[in-house]
Amino acid sequence: MTQSLFPAPGAAHDQERGAVLSPKFDADGLIAAIAVHADTAEVLMLAWMNAEALQLTLATGEAHYFSRSRQALWRKGETSGQLQTVVEVRVDCDQDAVLLKVRPQGDGGACHVGFRSCFYRVVEAGGLVERP
């Protein structure tokens, strides 16, 4: 159980105002992680971390995620070169989400489709329009 890398979540007040990092992983042992660009604040991607990925991210300063499709630890950019240097890590009020401020390396992108951000499409009139 990699969840034991962190203390178990506490009572609501401790989760919300305490100084202890006690992330609340879901039934699959995962927590949602948002990556934003440290300089532009653009939202780059939403991915998932298990406890090991979060621990490695904090220890190395490089973003690590957990690939749900591959069911494996995923050092972002290991094959694409789009490594993410972590500038800041935040957690939300109940500690069931993580926010990373990162600087993407390589070509500066974060999305496997080729766009800078994964959120390159806007919903308009019920359909999708690419507007990177």
Add this chain to the structure above:
Amino acid sequence: MTQSLFPAPGAAHDQERGAVLSPKFDADGLIAAIAVHADTAEVLMLAWMNAEALQLTLATGEAHYFSRSRQALWRKGETSGQLQTVVEVRVDCDQDAVLLKVRPQGDGGACHVGFRSCFYRVVEAGGLVERP
């Protein structure tokens, strides 16, 4: 089944480059939704939507989520006054995450703890420091 409000997800290329909004809900019928401030780009919160919440958000221009703790549709701000006027809705490459650009109403906040954003704490030296 509210998921039938949207077409079922298609093949990878259609999900990624197509013009059809076909969100990929998880086994619980939910999709992650990031809300950022439309003017400052600050990440305000991460929440969840079922198909009905997404459909209502698109139809009304007010953010609706699904509360996992209450297992109920949640019109953001209904009790707090922190309604979220939606300026733009985006989806990510495989359409399993939604990005909302919103203007919070009421006191301008988004977090029940009293901060503007739910991400008011930074991880530092393994602990948490409040830095709204």
